[in-house]
Amino acid sequence: MRVLMPDTLEEAYGMLAAEPLTPVAGGTDLLAHWPGNHDARKRAYLDLSGVSGLRFMHWGDEALTLGGLTTYSDVIWDSRVVEEFPLLADAGGQVGSIQIQARGTWAGNIANGSPAADGVPVLMAYDAVVVLGSEEGDQEVLLADFYLGYKKMRLRAHQLIRAIRLPRREYDFQRFVKVGARNAQAITKIGVALTRSEERWRVVVNSMAPTVRRCPALEAMLDEDRPVSGPEDLLTAIREDLAPIDDIRSTAAYREKTLARVLYFDLKGVCPSFA
Numbered sequence: 001m002r003v004l005m006p007d008t009l010e011e012a013y014g015m016l017a018a019e020p021l022t023p024v025a026g027g028t029d030l031l032a033h034w035p036g037n038h039d040a041r042k043r044a045y046l047d048l049s050g051v052s053g054l055r056f057m058h059w060g061d062e063a064l065t066l067g068g069l070t071t072y073s074d075v076i077w078d079s080r081v082v083e084e085f086p087l088l089a090d091a092g093g094q095v096g097s098i099q100i101q102a103r104g105t106w107a108g109n110i111a112n113g114s115p116a117a118d119g120v121p122v123l124m125a126y127d128a129v130v131v132l133g134s135e136e137g138d139q140e141v142l143l144a145d146f147y148l149g150y151k152k153m154r155l156r157a158h159q160l161i162r163a164i165r166l167p168r169r170e171y172d173f174q175r176f177v178k179v180g181a182r183n184a185q186a187i188t189k190i191g192v193a194l195t196r197s198e199e200r201w202r203v204v205v206n207s208m209a210p211t212v213r214r215c216p217a218l219e220a221m222l223d224e225d226r227p228v229s230g231p232e233d234l235l236t237a238i239r240e241d242l243a244p245i246d247d248i249r250s251t252a253a254y255r256e257k258t259l260a261r262v263l264y265f266d267l268k269g270v271c272p273s274f275a
Contacts (some may be wrong), residue, residue, distance in 0.1 A: 001042070003046075004044065009051055009133065012160065013133065016134065016158045021044050022044070024047050025054075026103035026104040028108070029114075029194060047066065062167065063168055067100050067160075067163055068105065068107040071104060072092035072100075072106070085122075087124075087125060087175075087193055088122055091178075107163075115208075117214060120174055120212040122204075125204045127257070128143040129165040132155060138162065170198065174193075177196070181249070187207075187249060188251050189254070190259050192259060197199040209244070213241065221234070222267070227275070228273060230275070231261050233259065
């Protein structure tokens, strides 16, 4: 195993351009699977922890920008973020343990590509933009368009996630719900992030498809204020948007039923058409 440790972004970009490397920030997912992952020990890694140009949070007039090394804890303990983007703190506080929150990064949660990621749904519900950096310059991709399939994304070998930009808006509804086997340190069975702003509804679900996914059919139902008399009225849209599977954590039927109930009872007092 080889580990390269750049001090600057320019050094990191040069190293990525020179040879195949696996970028590592907090390393929380890598280390969790390390004992049985023999292939991982043969790779060369790019340790980004010393790159000062990636550790920042910047407030602009139109957006909050998180640097590539911003951790869950950075957000959880920032009162301004908690006030304006409360779902970040809600989701960040449910990722693993306090130790994981102190090391794990929002960019790493995106790059890991897990369909059960807890940070990605809330970022996507805020219409986050992923800023990909390289020697060629920056490329910006809407997070909702970033994933191409399971563990496949619009991230080329010579690029790394330099930053995440969240537009600043007025929201009149924000909610994140995670359903797991227990209240802490559990992988998500189903999760959903909901926001409503002048940009209309955003519904983002994890653990219900090969990737974290926005749900246009559900969003259209809410935007158009269609009548909903019970959770079962949401199932057609859920099935149009998502493709849950049976696995070790839950069945597809459980996931569909639970998501429908979470959506119905969380929105019943918010949407006038929900009976």
